[in-house]
Amino acid sequence: MEQVRIDKWLWAARFYKTRSLAAKAVGGGHVAVNGSRVKPARTVRPGDMVHIRQGPFAWEIQVLAVSEQRGPATAARMLYEETEASQVRRELARAERKVLQLHIQAPERKPDKHERRKIRQFLKKE
Template sequence: MDSPASARVDSWLWAVRVYKTRSAATAGCRAGHVRVNGERVKAAQSIRPGDEVRVRIAGFDRILVVKLCITKRVGASVAAEAVTDLTPPPPPREEVALLPMRDRGAGRPTKRDRREIERLRGRDDPSGLADDD
């Protein structure tokens, strides 16, 4: 397969399956979520092999390096060959204390319920008025 020397950034992002549609890729460029070599770009900006593309999706940056310029949507294996993903792994999720959850619509907790919740959280005095003297 012969690839062109350059491609539009929006069509490349769509072709390598970063965005589901080309119009979504164009909207991402227009919103400033796409950077090529550190600079914000418009959708029609040309990219070449070796360029670094940073895409902000769902609050996280994906760092991609262009290996092949493709303009048409291709199979997943060919799309994977066209890009090198340098994105660092996501930060580990903090373990959330497994507290019992109240049923939705159960209303406001009673004073007894609130004291039980505070006891489970490790606070013996829920009022916070205990003297430490």
């Protein structure tokens, strides 16, 4: 087995929890192989460069091996190697998000029934 579908590979490498989520991400343009957007049926081979965006984070990885079966996380980690630049960017994004979270205060309690009605009325006006 020298090649496998990109959606199966992303699922087996544990980037997505289910294969259907991986297929949606690929179809939505969040995954690129060798610099170009692809469809879920596109095959990947060892040596391909894959760029994955998940929310604020982005991975640039090189495919080292292919697998159609999802295994333990340690085995999944052996399927790819992340570039140094990608690791640095993700760490910076993580630190940035952490700093932003410090300024957000959680509410003391949930809104009660009366407050929820007011919120719904306010949102309907817009």
